[in-house]
Amino acid sequence: xxxxxxxxSPTGELHIGNVRTALxxxxxxxxxxxxxxxxxxxxxxxxxxxxxxxxxxxxxxxLGLDWxxxxxKGGGFGPYRQTERLGIYREMVEKLSNxxxxxxxxxxxxxxxxxxxxxxxxxxxxxYDGTCRNLTKEERQKLEEKGKKPVLRFKITPKIIKFNDIVxxxxxxxxxxxxDFVIARSDGMPTYNFSVVVDDxxxxxxxxxxxxxxxxxxxxxxxxxxxxDAKPPIFAHLPMICGxxxxxxxxxxxxxSIAHYINKGVLPDALFNYLALLGWAPEGNREILSRDExxxxxxxxxxxxxxxxxxxxxxxxxxxxxxxxxxxxxxxxKSIPYLKNAGYLSEIIDExxxxxxxxxxxxxxxxxxxMSDVVNYVDIFLKDEIQFEKEAEEILAKEECKxxxxxxxxxxxxxxxxxxxxxxELKLTTGKSGKDIFMPIRCVLTGKIHGPELHYILEILGQxxxxxxxxxxx
RNA sequence: GUCCCCGUAGACUAGCGGUUAGGUCACCACCCUUUCAAGGUGGUUGCACGGGUCCGAAUCCCGUCGGGGACGCCA
Numbered sequence: 021x022x023x024x025x026x027x028x029s030p031t032g033e034l035h036i037g038n039v040r041t042a043l044x045x046x047x048x049x050x051x052x053x054x055x056x057x058x059x060x061x062x063x064x065x066x067x068x069x070x071x072x073x074x075x076x077x078x079x080x081x082x083l084g085l086d087w088x089x090x091x092x093k094g095g096g097f098g099p100y101r102q103t104e105r106l107g108i109y110r111e112m113v114e115k116l117s118n119x120x121x122x123x124x125x126x127x128x129x130x131x132x133x134x135x136x137x138x139x140x141x142x143x144x145x146x147x148y149d150g151t152c153r154n155l156t157k158e159e160r161q162k163l164e165e166k167g168k169k170p171v172l173r174f175k176i177t178p179k180i181i182k183f184n185d186i187v188x189x190x191x192x193x194x195x196x197x198x199x200d201f202v203i204a205r206s207d208g209m210p211t212y213n214f215s216v217v218v219d220d221x222x223x224x225x226x227x228x229x230x231x232x233x234x235x236x237x238x239x240x241x242x243x244x245x246x247x248x249d250a251k252p253p254i255f256a257h258l259p260m261i262c263g264x265x266x267x268x269x270x271x272x273x274x275x276x277s278i279a280h281y282i283n284k285g286v287l288p289d290a291l292f293n294y295l296a297l298l299g300w301a302p303e304g305n306r307e308i309l310s311r312d313e314x315x316x317x318x319x320x321x322x323x324x325x326x327x328x329x330x331x332x333x334x335x336x337x338x339x340x341x342x343x344x345x346x347x348x349x350x351x352x353x354k355s356i357p358y359l360k361n362a363g364y365l366s367e368i369i370d371e372x373x374x375x376x377x378x379x380x381x382x383x384x385x386x387x388x389x390x391m392s393d394v395v396n397y398v399d400i401f402l403k404d405e406i407q408f409e410k411e412a413e414e415i416l417a418k419e420e421c422k423x424x425x426x427x428x429x430x431x432x433x434x435x436x437x438x439x440x441x442x443x444x445e446l447k448l449t450t451g452k453s454g455k456d457i458f459m460p461i462r463c464v465l466t467g468k469i470h471g472p473e474l475h476y477i478l479e480i481l482g483q484x485x486x487x488x489x490x491x492x493x494x
Numbered sequence: 495g496u497c498c499c500c501g502u503a504g505a506c507u508a509g510c511g512g513u514u515a516g517g518u519c520a521c522c523a524c525c526c527u528u529u530c531a532a533g534g535u536g537g538u539u540g541c542a543c544g545g546g547u548c549c550g551a552a553u554c555c556c557g558u559c560g561g562g563g564a565c566g567c568c569a
Contacts, residue, residue, distance in 0.1 A: 143495035236564035458528030470530035
């Protein structure tokens with residue numbers, strides 16, 4: 021039985037790289053009829069917030085990644101929030117203590133920082149030097165009396181640690197190069213390397229799927245598994261997602277949180293599709309895939325080893341493809357919040373208005389890559405006053421243009437013919453054709469030289485509005 | 495600095511010893527067309543480098559270079 025987890029630390033926005041990690045865990049679970057667990061790693065009291073937990077859960081839900089066990093819904097291996105598991109960590113500390121595998125360290129953060137700095141300066145490997153490893157009881161007592169609160173360090177046994185990683189194949193580390201690391205802070209809180217291992221053991225995690233940045237933590241964790249008499253799970257380290265400069269996506273790349281894409285109105289299915297394709301590819305040459313297709317084909321063995329650059333252009337292309345496959349009703353519903361937000365719509369939308377919106381969306385849908393794009397195309401339909409582009413003004417200023425518009429006005433005064441009939445009538449009365457008639461109409465009705473097909477524009481605006489816009493110019 | 499990982503066009507990837515190195519985004523051209531978009535057709539751009547092994551290397555081995563990660567009382 022496959023059991024995987026996504027274990028974010030709730031310290032702010034949910035990063036797109038973490039979302040990808042969550043997605044791959046979820047895909048692996050769903051593919052194998054396994055269990056997907058959401059665990060909150062909030063032992064960093066200074067940075068963890070409740071608000072950030074809400075961001076994590078709402079973002080995952082938005083993407084459609086549901087969890088089977090988690091801090092908010094329980095499960096047989098809870099609690100699923102690390103600050104609620106402190107007793108468990110204490111027990112495990114006790115276990116290591118009984119085996120004489122840990123010791124108190126009284127070095128201050130400043131001292132350690134200084135030593136690290138000097139080591140780096142001397143071009144040596146910064147590594148805890150074991151100052152406190154062999155402190156006598158008396159020495160410890162003295163330090164305690166001075167009010168020093170110790171951290172707990174794990175004693176590294178020098179050995180070659182080998183493990184197999186589904187993505188990386190065989191990986192090997194020499195633990196002699198690793199210093200004794202901290203498993204509990206002076207305030208008693210467990211550190212990441214310790215709490216993950218304890219939780220993953222107790223939650224019976226079978227596969228650890230996480231970012232590449234954790235690869236070099238793995239030997240430490242394997243040592244802890246062994247110390248706690250547990251068998252290490254199977255690892256799969258995912259390549260990083262990078263920005264244009266090829267360094268892992270971080271704050272300095274600007275927008276890196278999923279919130280940005282949610283707000284933009286990127287379809288969840290589109291982001292899901294795009295993220296799945298970052299470091300993974302299905303059999304064959306398909307690019308646009310549904311959730312079910314991705315689940316069906318997903319395997320960790322096919323995950324790429326090399327980092328991937330996040331490409332907004334391709335996301336947009338995938339987005340427009342998913343928008344194409346939406347029904348017009350769905351598309352219209354999804355556009356409404358963005359139209360309201362931009363001030364195009366009031367709260368109440370009756371059936372007439374909804375139908376008009378449907379027509380508008382049908383006219384502009386080939387231009388959309390995400391839902392917030394709608395606001396760039398609807399002004400010509402929903403605004404009373406239209407803005408004229410310079411090129412449009414130039415065209416409208418021409419004499420031959422006025423002739424066309426006058427003829428058009430005459431036709432429209434009699435009624436609203438079918439578009440094709442209208443155009444052939446115009447051709448007859450003016451003797452013009454092609455661009456010569458179409459451009460003036462487009463310019464007078466929209467103020468722009470580009471836009472949706474003309475027949476949509478006439479139909480949506482209707483007789484009265486068309487007449488009044490022509491009159492404004494003549 | 496040490497250790498670990500990675501290296502197919504501008505970007506994402508397919509490729510597991512014999513391929514004219516395939517697909518997608520972007521870009522360019524043409525077609526379609528009332529404009530733009532969409533759609534269609536075609537095109538430019540790539541195996542980081544140097545050595546081996548082999549009849550034969552993008553693919554296996556070694557080295558170099560380049561990028562990244564870890565070396566935290568962050569996760």
